[in-house]
Every structure is written in C-alpha cells, then in structure tokens.
Amino acid sequence: MGRPPEEHRNTARDFQHYAPGTVRVDGADVRVFLGSLAGSSSPVRTFTPLLGAELLIDPGATVTLRTDPSFEHGLLVDSGDVRLGDTPLRPAELGYAPTGSDTLTLTNESDAPARAVLLGGTPFEEEIVMWWNFIGRSHEDIVEAREEWEKASDRFGTVDGYPGDRLPAPALPNARIAPRKNPAHR
Numbered sequence: 001m002g003r004p005p006e007e008h009r010n011t012a013r014d015f016q017h018y019a020p021g022t023v024r025v026d027g028a029d030v031r032v033f034l035g036s037l038a039g040s041s042s043p044v045r046t047f048t049p050l051l052g053a054e055l056l057i058d059p060g061a062t063v064t065l066r067t068d069p070s071f072e073h074g075l076l077v078d079s080g081d082v083r084l085g086d087t088p089l090r091p092a093e094l095g096y097a098p099t100g101s102d103t104l105t106l107t108n109e110s111d112a113p114a115r116a117v118l119l120g121g122t123p124f125e126e127e128i129v130m131w132w133n134f135i136g137r138s139h140e141d142i143v144e145a146r147e148e149w150e151k152a153s154d155r156f157g158t159v160d161g162y163p164g165d166r167l168p169a170p171a172l173p174n175a176r177i178a179p180r181k182n183p184a185h186r
Contacts, residue, residue: 028055028057033053037051051071053117053118055114072099074097075095077091077114078117083107083109130180131177152166
C-alpha cells in the first residue's frame with residue numbers, strides 16, 4: 001500500500017506524534033491517524049496517499065465507510081468478529097479489499113465492541129522486499145538495513161524515554177529474500 005517515491009527513498013527519519021480525535025460513523029468510533037476518512041484528516045506527513053484508522057465498532061453494528069477507489073485496503077481485527085463485505089475475520093486476521101470500490105462495509109458480528117485497524121493506499125507500482133521491520137527494493141537492501149539496526153546506527157535513531165533495550169532483529173533466513181508479488185489490480 002504505497003511506497004515512497006524514489007526522490008524520498010532516503011529521506012531522514014522522522015517521528016510525528018499525533019493523537020487523533022474521534023468521529024462517529026453509523027455504529028463506530030473512527031480515529032484517523034494517517035490520511036483521511038469519514039471527514040477526518042490526519043496532519044501526519046506521508047509521501048504517497050495512505051490511510052490508517054482505528055475503528056471501534058459497536059456490538060452488532062454495520063458500518064459503511066466511503067473510501068478512495070484507487071486504494072487497496074487491509075483490515076486487521078484486534079478484538080471481536082468482524083465481517084469485511086462477505087469475508088468473516090477473527091482477531092489477528094487480516095482481510096484484503098482490492099482497488100475499485102468506493103465503500104467498505106464492516107459488520108461486528110460479536111456481542112461486544114470490536115476493534116480493528118484499517119490501512120489503505122495505492123498499490124505498489126513495483127515489487128518490493130519486506131522482512132521484519134525493513135522494506136527495500138532488493139535482498140541487499142534488507143541485509144544492509146538489518147546490519148545498521150544491529151549496530152544501532154544513526155539511520156534508525158533512538159526513542160527518547162523508552163526504558164527498554166533495542167529489540168534485536170531476528171536472524172536472516174538461510175535463503176535469498178524474494179520480492180512479494182503484487183495482486184492483480186482491478
């Protein structure tokens with residue numbers, strides 16, 4: 001879902017703290033932390049059009065959200081049983097909605113509130129390599145990023161006020177990391 005244009009590929013790291021307000025849509029509270037949804041927009045800078053929103057859906061509620069048809073979307077369910085269109089999703093499951101639709105319909109099929117994260121963006125225009133917390137255009141990009149992470153290089157910076165140790169990156173697989181394949185676009 002989106003990628004930094006080549007001219008922004010090596011932009012300096014940046015952290016923007018933003019606590020979104022709540023917008024009520026049908027039977028859900030929506031908190032937009034990236035992009036725009038339900039009349040709410042985040043001020044957080046992105047290099048491609050993106051969407052990120054937390055959804056708290058009332059028990060038994062059905063919510064229809066107007067979305068950008070050029071975006072593909074992923075819905076990650078944290079709690080509750082949520083139906084994305086015709087697809088039932090349980091906690092820790094990710095549902096996918098391809099480009100082409102200007103609405104997403106979500107139903108909380110539980111007797112308790114459901115929580116999910118909706119992510120969206122324009123499809124990747126090229127194949128990329130994704131591994132752990134790293135994204136690159138080649139296996140070598142991932143190897144380099146992991147090495148810099150393990151050395152605590154300035155590339156990744158530090159999180160001020162975090163009391164714990166840096167999480168170590170897992171060992172690289174004993175194989176060449178291949179690009180993920182893009183789904184066919186509508």
